[in-house]
Amino acid sequence: MLRRKPTRLELKLDDIDEFESIRKDLETRKKQKEDVEVIGGSDGEGAIGLSSDPKSREQMINDRIGYKPQPKPNNRSSQFGSLEF
Template identity: 90%
Template sequence: MLRRKPTRLELKLDDIEEFESIRKDLETRKKQKEDVDVVGGSDGEGAIGLNSDPKNREQMINDRIGYKPQAKPNNRSSQFGSFEF
């Protein structure tokens, strides 16, 4: 493996300004999203997956990823075949 000298990174004023503008933009988006969640939660509406029951949320996730679970049989003959006890 070849070794090389460390590269010097310089922080410029433009970089700092860009970082601050992006950070402020993200903060405003986060506040807007929280406001929508609070308003939607008081009206009985909101994000679909957040306030619904776990079964519905699980079904939404399964639909989104394309997973179709098979129903599990509950009787002994299906678990152990044709064996008799």
């Protein structure tokens, strides 16, 4: 592999302006996302990926699709039906 001399990079005014505009755009998107999270969290219907708690996320998904999980009983008759040993 051939080595070459390092190239010089220059920061121009246009580059700084572009960076500032992109940074402002990202900040406005972040604020909008936070606003949606606050509004969605108050009535229980926010975006799925915004919640950090896995239980509430799972509950929100179950509510959306209409799934109501039933608790599993812990006795042997429920595991094996009506069979007796």
